[in-house]
Amino acid sequence: MSKTTLSVIKADVGGYVGHSASHPEILKCAQGVLRGAKKKGLIKDFHVTACGDDLELIMTHTRGEDNHEIHELTWNIFLKCTNLAKKLGLYGAGQDILSDSFTGNVKGLGPGVAEMEIEERPSEPIVIFMADKTSPGAWSYPLYEIFADPFNTAGLIIDPKLHDGFKFEVLDIHSNEIVEFSTPEELYDMLVFVGAPEHYGIRKVFRKDGEIAAVASSQKVNLIAGRYVGKDDPVMIVRTQSGFPAVGEVLEPFATPHLVAGWMRGSHMGPLMPVAVRQATPSRFDGPPRVIALGFQIKDCMLVGPRDMFDDPSFDKAREMANEIANYMRSLGPFEPHRLPLEQMEYTTLPQVKKKLKTRFKKIS
Ligand code: F6R
Numbered sequence: 001m002s003k004t005t006l007s008v009i010k011a012d013v014g015g016y017v018g019h020s021a022s023h024p025e026i027l028k029c030a031q032g033v034l035r036g037a038k039k040k041g042l043i044k045d046f047h048v049t050a051c052g053d054d055l056e057l058i059m060t061h062t063r064g065e066d067n068h069e070i071h072e073l074t075w076n077i078f079l080k081c082t083n084l085a086k087k088l089g090l091y092g093a094g095q096d097i098l099s100d101s102f103t104g105n106v107k108g109l110g111p112g113v114a115e116m117e118i119e120e121r122p123s124e125p126i127v128i129f130m131a132d133k134t135s136p137g138a139w140s141y142p143l144y145e146i147f148a149d150p151f152n153t154a155g156l157i158i159d160p161k162l163h164d165g166f167k168f169e170v171l172d173i174h175s176n177e178i179v180e181f182s183t184p185e186e187l188y189d190m191l192v193f194v195g196a197p198e199h200y201g202i203r204k205v206f207r208k209d210g211e212i213a214a215v216a217s218s219q220k221v222n223l224i225a226g227r228y229v230g231k232d233d234p235v236m237i238v239r240t241q242s243g244f245p246a247v248g249e250v251l252e253p254f255a256t257p258h259l260v261a262g263w264m265r266g267s268h269m270g271p272l273m274p275v276a277v278r279q280a281t282p283s284r285f286d287g288p289p290r291v292i293a294l295g296f297q298i299k300d301c302m303l304v305g306p307r308d309m310f311d312d313p314s315f316d317k318a319r320e321m322a323n324e325i326a327n328y329m330r331s332l333g334p335f336e337p338h339r340l341p342l343e344q345m346e347y348t349t350l351p352q353v354k355k356k357l358k359t360r361f362k363k364i365s
Pocket residue numbers: 018019092133230231262263264265266285286
């Protein structure tokens with residue numbers, strides 16, 4: 001049996017209303033193209049969803065990661081949906097489509113990508129996380145919790161298959177260099193880096209035998225474009241059960257909403273609220289940032305599912321907590337740490353205001 005590739009590719013092709021959600025016609029348009037691609041045998045199966053203003057394409061196929069035809073297919077979907085978004089007058093149509101021409105791979109052109117090629121186990125439960133109004137750094141805390149913290153993942157202590165720990169691939173987002181850490185041995189070294197999620201992001205996690213466990217998108221649209229063009233709103237795929245953390249261990253970090261960068265104008269910190277797909281519509285102060293989780297069983301390259309994993313009363317408290325944290329953070333208004341540090345803000349008037357007030361700055365002795 002050939003290997004199965006799971007590709008999750010996303011882009012903001014236009015928001016409805018403002019940056020708060022995706023229009024149902026956009027999802028229908030993407031579904032139509034993917035239905036055709038499935039009929040032609042280009043992909044095996046697919047699911048289309050949205051998290052806020054981001055269109056999420058989930059696909060299975062046997063063509064491997066970074067496959068030209070798969071990437072071209074998604075690129076064409078984003079272009080088609082952008083045209084539709086323009087027709088409907090959706091907001092920020094084509095926001096993440098940063099190039100006029102396709103060069104073989106959507107990475108670097110705007111869309112976010114997480115892909116993994118796996119040898120399917122007899123039962124292959126996976127969870128796909130998708131977030132809006134935040135950045136790839138948002139995954140570092142939950143990935144650390146899931147794969148390295150025994151207070152979160154009981155299996156690290158009591159399951160012989162997890163007891164050896166995991167390997168983490170960490171990306172320096174600014175220099176584009178990767179470095180690998182082995183946990184638990186190098187936990188403290190790793191935390192020096194990943195505790196700064198806007199600079200170092202966890203990109204992949206492997207079992208010690210080399211088996212892939214998790215993949216996160218790590219594109220930084222604003223760095224690609226060299227100017228502010230929107231949020232990176234990341235995605236990630238996590239394998240679960242028998243040899244990997246259990247589904248409940250994978251979801252558990254989201255029960256404590258952590259603070260992430262990306263709320264209002266990409267320039268504020270806010271709690272990451274775990275929600276059902278129907279609630280993935282950031283509205284208050286364009287947020288707070290949202291995360292959805294879709295669970296699938298993969299069988300013979302087909303997607304059995306999804307289950308909407310955060311559509312569960314056990315996450316009600318997390319949502320309440322996120323709302324309380326949101327209230328508190330909002331009370332700080334334009335002050336840090338609600339507003340991001342100067343160098344991380346995606347909108348700023350500082351240069352203009354500084355220029356205007358230049359003559360009023362006086363040196364003191
Ligand atoms: C977009 C986002 C929003 C926008 C804000 C202003 O992902 O986070 O908060 O930054 O709505 O949008 P513009 O500048 O398009 O009016």
